[in-house]
Amino acid sequence: MIKWTMINIYLLLMFLIIKNNNNNNNYNNITKYNKDMDLYSIQSPYIKNMNIIKRGYHTSLNNKLIIVQKDNKNNNKNNLEMDNFYKWLVGFTDGDGSFYIKLNDKKYLRFFYGFRMHIDDKACLEKIRNMLNMPSNFEETTKTIMLVNSQKKWLYSNIVTIFDKYPCLTIKYYSYYKWKMAMINNLNGMSYNNKDLLNIKNTINNYEVMPNLKIPYDKMNDYWILGFIEAEGSFDTSPKRNICGFNVSQHKRSINTLKAIKSYVLNNWKPIDNTPLLIKNKLLKDWDSSIKLTKPDKNGVIKLEFNRMDFLYYVILPKLYSLKWYSRKEIDFQLWKTTMEIYMKGLHNTTKGSNLLKLINNNINKKRYYSNYNIPKNIIDDVLNMNTIYNYKLPYRMNSDIQRLNSMNNNNTKFINVGVFVYDLNNTLIMTFTGYRPAATYFNCSKHEIAKYIKNGNVFMNKYILKNILLD
Incomplete structure (x- = not known):
């Protein structure tokens, strides 16, 4: 009983001293984001001479779709990089991760944290395992890969520490809380009868909202959003309408999460300084309606939609480009970025531009799972280096x-x-x-x-x- 009281006091103290750390970097000063990163200048009449961070790794647009890791002279990751990774990890977990419990043959609780994903996402899970120094092996099939850990002491020392500082922002917040408290009780030797064990196991992920707990949406931050996008986001193209789109989807039970994302983006992300005045004025005039929340579909799924081209190009794209990605979703983002450039320059009105758009549309998102990805970089460069048709000063x-x-x-x-x-x-x-x-x-x-x-x-x-x- 004494140990249980001390643990609770310890957790309470941890909760009280953790500061709100959204770390929303100065968006108009992103070139100073990380001294270890390279600078990259987008050669576009729309974003002239804008220095953007080129992430520490890149995806090579070749036949093999290889993710190349950049060598870093300093192998000791700095605190900022790790904090941003932890925020990203929580967002990614909110979308694709799991906290769950199993009963072994002796009716003991076993605690698990991890991911089951498509086999193409192995590089992402390898990155997570390395960043966390997770003592886990992969379980692979021909189509899926799983990375989980069930070592209670490691989970408590690492995962609990991270998720207490940077909390989940979907209803998974309640699953994590129940999972954590059950683990603490178990570590302190609390005994259960069989009925209690089954109840604990079955209620961890029952989507129950706990009235005494509130999801801390004020902890929203850029890297949580990026992680959530890499798990739940979709970069779309619409050849019939000559526009790009972007959305994040969730079941309606997490509608408040999507509302929180919308509020955070509108309050913290702004048009880049190089935005032409006429476009900037129009963006600011229509700012509050730039992001829309759809009604639930027949399966109860709702979407947070970003469909205005100028808002996507001058606000969303440069912000996402300045952040460090960890999954293959970055390749979809790069293809989407290329599509955006083609449309914004009016190059979709040319034969070469139109053909490249068709090629991209056949290789993006789920079409890339089993397709033979083949978009040589020289084809992309050839199109993007063509003379601009549209006037970059106009919406x-x-x-x-x-x-x-x-x-x-x-x-x-x-x-x-x-x-x-x-x-x-x-x-x-x-x-x-x-x-x-x-x-x-x-x-x-x-x-x-x-x-x-x-x-x-x-x-x-x-x-x-x-x-x-x-x-x-």
Whole structure:
């Protein structure tokens, strides 16, 4: 009884002294993120001269789909790297990990923590095992691989320490709590009858919400989100609509987790400094509606959807690119990033760009499980180095509308500037329209009046200058 009291006091003290450590790095200063990492400059007219962290390892886009580990002169991982990994691990566990209990032949409880994944994810599990110094072996089949540990003392000294500091943020939070408390009781020699043992085993993962505990959503952080994305996220392409998408899915019982992710992203992730002014202003104007939560499907699954191209390109993509990934989901992200570049530059309107998009679409996400992945890097480079068609100063949807109007009025594919561009008296572009009619509707006048002011160059409504071309 004395030991049990001391353990509880110890846990209570640990809980009280752990600080809230979201570690949301200065997003506009990400080049100073880690001195051991290389800098990489995205060669794009959309993100000019933006220095982004190139992670400590990369995926080579070749036939063998090899993940290459970068040599690190300092084998002693620094505290920041380990803390970020622990946060990532908790997010990844919230999506794909398990805490569970089994009864052995002598009716003793055995405690397990680990993962069962597709065999293609072996490199990820190897990374987890190495980072944790986990004394476990892999169990493999032709399609799956499992990494688990059942050594109570190791679990208590390592996994409990990590998950108490960086807690789960789905309803797995309750599973972990019940699993941990049962382990503490077991380590302290608490005895159970057979009925109690079965009850403990069966209630660990019953999705029961414990009214005396609240999931600490205020502990949300960038690396937890990344880990959760690598487990539950999906990078989508939509060739019919010429857009990219990104979503994170969960059962409706974890709807509050998705709401917490949405709130965290909108409050902490911002457009990069290089975002063109017109696009940035539109992003900020529509900021709160940039992420949408779907209704549950027939299986009770809901999605957190990110579908606005400019928001994805200037907010989500650079943030995710600045973080260190650990699973093969990074390859999907890189392919998705390439797709995004093609669309944002308007290169999907070319034969080479269109063909590359088809190739990517046949190799991304689940299509990559058993397919012979074959996208040579030189094909990607050849397309991305083509002359840009779209105007990088304009929102993606406006570029698309202009291109469509141009196609309707002209059989060739040469890009010309059409539409209405509204400037203030200092020649600063403040809004754009795809044609005279939408401009007239906005200003509550006739399209002929819009055309007149464009032609004569006079000041419109005492404060605007209207143009049908985009000024440099």
